[in-house]
Amino acid sequence: MNPESFGPYILTWVTFAPLAGALCLTVLPRRDRDIRIISLIFSLLTFGLSLHLPVYFRHETSAFHYEISRQWISSPNIHYHMGVDGISLWLVVLTTFLTPLCVLISWKSVHDRVKEFFILLLILESALIGVFTSLDLFLFYFFWEATLIPMALLIGVFGHERRIYAAVKFFMYTMIASVFMLAAILWLYAHTGTFDFVEIRNQIAHVPGFPAAAQWLFLGFFLAFAVKVPLFPFHTWLPDAHVEAPTAGSVLLAGVLLKMGTYGMLRFNLGLFPDQSRQNAPWIMILALIGIVYGALVAMVQPNMKKLIAYSSVSHLGFVVLGIFSFTQLGLNGAVFVMLAHGVSTGALFMLAGILHERRHTYEITEFGGLASPMPVYAASYLFIVLASVGLPLLNGFIGEFLVLSGAFQARAIYGIIGATGVIWSACYLLWMYQRVFYGKVTRPVNNSLTDLLAFEKAAVWPCAVAALVMGVAPILWLNAIDPAVQAVLTPFVQMASKVVGQ
């Protein structure tokens, strides 16, 4: 079906299809099997709908596509304004791609309060897509907060032993950081009279009082995003949340939720405050570098597999921030690509860790060893994903990290050099973990009888592996759309640079 037949509503359909599924589930009787099937259908439907976006995307323009803008509330002046560019487009597709896999991976592992689980999962998907498609700051903030509740409930209700602590910590960290963004958004509204991202971007420089407030506004937005990413000193909620979350929660948390932070930096910090981004870039890049190295080093000594993957996220997201604040075409392209690649491969790693937890109810690495012989298919899939995550050429991790590091080199060589060590570290901790878990003799007799991947688990993990391969071989399919969007983001920075040269 051609998107024309949806009129301007294609983004609305994609955003709210999961919510419709969730509403559908609320009225369904509590027959677990039906509920699983219905949620799978709705998440696949959403994925199918979202594929319209890249297929009919016109690469030649950098403007927002599939835009829709209707007045929602006249006072304050809030619009239902949605649209995607090459950056948010792929993040939407990443979300819709991961959700059906989350449904599959939770097929057997969730057996209590199944209905609530899938309702929350679908609501979360809607909210996540909304974050990436909104072009109205109010709408954005609404979806941003809306992700918080289903995610906190997923962790707190369906998680492991210390789930309540983790859920509350997650909620409070993000909530406290978000109110600063809210204050900044309110300031922008009070002084421009609009929430529309495009309008604010166009008139912000002429707003009286803006130069004095700009640094604070920048920090207001940045703090909310930095906690979400999470950037180095704000990362402490992440390992707790990941370790306690159910598998599907971890997949969406690492795969998509963290990208809300980096996406926000890219869209709002760079888009609205180019001067302040430039001024603050040095310390932000240093924090990103600390995150890369520190995350990797801490990951290396983790005895808990899930915690290890969680800290590897801190390290990988450091790359994204490094790329964003390099203000180079390469660096930004790379940052967006790392977001997608990390979503696919870390999502898959969490699924694999969850599969093991299903069988042994533990994440401790020392509990395993020699798993390659009882679970050959599992071991092979795991290796593939680990290699993708490490950054083996021809798999997805490599492209993004390479681009980011090239960008960082252009910005300042030492950043590139320190960042590059992160690639080595990631090889160390992931391969070492892989070796301890899979190679050698089976150390514990109980592991001898572990079943290999089941059909539905294969259906959840293998699409990620395929995506990792395709992204690694033909990154141009993605970069085609990303590149013009990144160029548009960078326009004020290029002008700034030429002004400096002109003087």
Place this chain on the structure above:
Amino acid sequence: MTTILLAQAIPQGVDYVRILPELVLSLFGIVIMLLDPFVDEEKSQKTLGLIGFAGTIAGLASTWYMAQSPGPAFSKMVRVDSFSVFFHFLVIAIAAVVILTSFEYMAVQRIRAGEYYALILFGVVGMGLMSSAVELVLIFIALEISSISTYILAGFRRQEAASSESSLKYFLLGSFATAFFLYGVAMLFGATGSTNIDVISRTLQAGPAEVLVYVAIALMFVGLGFKVAAAPFHIWTPDVYEGAPAPVVGFMSTAPKAAAFAVLLRVVFAINAPGRFWLVWVAAALSMTLGNISALVQTNVKRLLAYSSIAHAGYLLVAFAMTTPEDSSLGISAAMFYAAAYAAMNVGAFAVVSHFANAGERYVTLEDYEGLGRTSPLLAATLTIFLLSLIGIPITGGFFAKFYVFSAALKANLIWLTLIGVVNSAIGAYYYLRIIVMMYMREARREVPVTPVPFGLGLALALSLVATLYLGIAPNRVLQYAQQSARGLLPQPAATAPASAAQVEPAANIPRH
């Protein structure tokens, strides 16, 4: 000249229309009092309650009728404008919902007293009058009518010592605070020679204010600050709320507060009270901070919501810190919207609490809520929405309420106050979240009976839920109405004042949509 004055002094038919809701509500209250001895004691509860509910419905209808003829009445002691109509609707609607929640509560607690419903109606009469009176002495009388009803209502759990304590504390401290208000009125009269708000406003506009005026404003602020439970006049709140019957707490944390805020709005903005800025600033910052921080450590849900109501009074007070006319207009409408949104979510939350408390209000601690998400999913989901609204999560009324207040404050460049406010709303999230955590993430450790929700309570919950979500999804109409009221409330620039106000208002009353 004398004949004209005399003609003004004699009440006309339209004068009575302009206090019609008060008349209707008093009538229903008196009918309940008269019927009480005659009806059967077992059934009296339900019958009298239904009469009370019918009274509120009639009150709403008569408010609508009253709204058709705006203007002053009774020698300019009362003024019907969209501002007073707004607060009439609000307090009567709160009373209606509270009466609905009381049916079950009274039966479960075995309280047989028809005068309960009469007292609610009489209280509403006072509150309605508070919002339409423009004469300080009448405001004082209305304040007393409303307060005395609530003092008695607080003591309705007669078997419980806590309830009597609550009633007595409220009465003693409340009378003390009202005296402050009265003292302020007297001083303002001394300084300006009038107790009519319009005359006072004109006198104050004419020249620089004396010291006496500042003292008067401060004293009146103390009295009203007590009524709205703003810090540092908030100490009574937790004890009184803990002891009073749960539906009554739902009532007195919203309706008398809304009415007191209406008076405060008139006093602060219509008089354009001088020297109010720091009073309001300090009270707002203190209320938000003390309310939220104290709520963090509460284990009794009623006490927790009491501290939360102090915090919310603080958020609302932020809207009073505006000084220029444009900012003030934003502040007034934000405060009105906040009062409405807070009423919807808080009455709803207390309806759940009063249903859940069971006989003797046994189940009111946080631990009792453990596992409610499993034993009673619908009730838990409803309470969750009210709590999310109290946190201020989007698409609930609570979000827009905070939103309007803080954006008005930012417009007025009150950056520090706004920051204190937003940080506080993040802190506040924690204790509301604790209740949600209890309901959904913990398993019940002891048996807490959950009785099915009866029709009256169900209706009350549905109404508050609809109101909370309506204000969160389509806040436009209510806000526009509040904005029109705000324009009418502010002192007009001297020359064009009376004529233009009279012409603009009736037309503007009808929200165009």
